[in-house]
Amino acid sequence: MADATPVFQIQRMYLKDLSLEQPNSPQILLEQQQPAVEINLAMAAEVVADGIFEVTVTATVTTKVADKTLFLVEAKQAGIFEIRNIPEDQMQGILSIVCPQMVYPYLRAIVSDVCTRAGFPPILLNEVNFQAMFEARMQAEAAQANGGSPIITSAN
Structure with a gap:
């Protein structure tokens, strides 16, 4: 008989994808207007192997001055989780709540750091x-x- 002890372990956290675009530089950097910031989040979970799942949280941050893009950052932070012997009715909640909550702080730090390194004030994603x-x-x-x-x- 197989061991039915529930297992939940983080195998790895990693930055899966990162993009920074400043399509209107350097001219737009001379603008004095306050930029408009739009932030979109997306989540995904997929099976990698038996009992192994990859959960990703993606943030897309677009800042515009008037109708021109100042900069655009897209970051996808991922985590690989081993999840075994968990009742099926609880799996969706673990993959949609618990795992993203663990991945998201890394994503917040990446977005803030990339904005700062690009020469802009940090964008602090809300909780x-x-x-x-x-x-x-x-x-x-x-x-x-x-x-x-x-x-x-x-x-x-």
């Missing part, structure tokens, strides 16, 4: 409530499966 994001996604999927519209609730 993210992965639990609330997961619950909202589950609610939307349930509503869609039932043919209705999702019920939006506020989570603080």
Whole structure:
């Protein structure tokens, strides 16, 4: 009989992808206007091998002055996790909440560091409530499966 002890271990944290673009430099660096900042986050999880999962969190930061891009940073931070003997109904929560919460601080540091090294003030990504994001996604999927519209609730 195989050992059924639950296992959750971080195998590795790593920067999977990083991109910095300053398409309108150096002219745009002379602008005196305050730039507009847009931040988008994405998460993904995939099976690498039996009981081994890669979880990625991607941040795309776009700053613009008027209609011109000042700079764009895209960073994808990843973690490899060994997860075994966990009940199936708990796996989605672990992959969507626990793992991203462990990966995200590394992503925040990378984005801030890249902005500073590029000669700009650091962009500090806000804390993210992965639990609330997961619950909202589950609610939307349930509503869609039932043919209705999702019920939006506020989570603080």
